[in-house]
Amino acid sequence: MPRTHWRLLTLLLGLPWGQAAPTERHNWFNEPIVQLSSELPDCPAPDGPLLTEEQMRAQAHDRIERGTTCYLAHECRYANAYSYDPEIAEAARQRLQDKPLLRGSTLWLTVQRRFVRIEGCATSQRQLDYVARTLRGLPDVQQVEIYARVRLR
Known part of the structure; x- marks a missing residue:
């Protein structure tokens, strides 16, 4: 890009001269994230699902392909596997939020x-096992991955 165009672009975007655009992260695909508990400060x-614009663009094609492949393989009721996500998140929240077994996590x-x-922190493996078992029992959940760690209070 010619130097004059670059100057005009930075001026229009309100960026300081010579500085690149910030790499802000957003939940571009509106993926559900639910906090179940908050007792370990x-x-x-x-x-979560926060991505830069560059990451979002890199993932967009693969997401479309993976989402429709599920339907074409007759593994999904909906035409896109991502369409299940809000329902699953709400069912998980209703089943697990404020459960006594999750105290301290x-x-x-x-x-x-x-x-x-x-993701997050649990006070016992029992808590994580309970959450995983409950989630696996929800309709349309295909896989449960645990990235939380056990920490004593």
């Missing part, structure tokens, strides 16, 4: 293409 929040769920990712 020093447990770091997961990144800080846990999040992210749902993406019928896969549920558990």
Whole structure:
């Protein structure tokens, strides 16, 4: 791009001269993330579905392909596997939020293409096993992945 065009572009975007655009992260695909509990205050929040615009563009084609492949293989009722995600997230929230067994934990769920990712901190493996078992029993959940760690209070 010629130098004059670059100057005009940075001026129009309101960017300081010579500085690149920020790499802000957004939930571009509106994927559900649910916080189930929040009793361990020093447990770091997961990144969840936050992506830069560049990451979003890189994933867009694969997401379309994976989403429709499920339907074409007669493994999904909906034409896109990602269409299940809000329903799964809401069912998980209703089943698990405020459960006494989760006391002392800080846990999040992210749902993406019928896969549920558990992240955060638990006070026992029993808590994580309970959450995973409950999620596997929900309709349309294809896979449950645990990325949470067990920490004593």
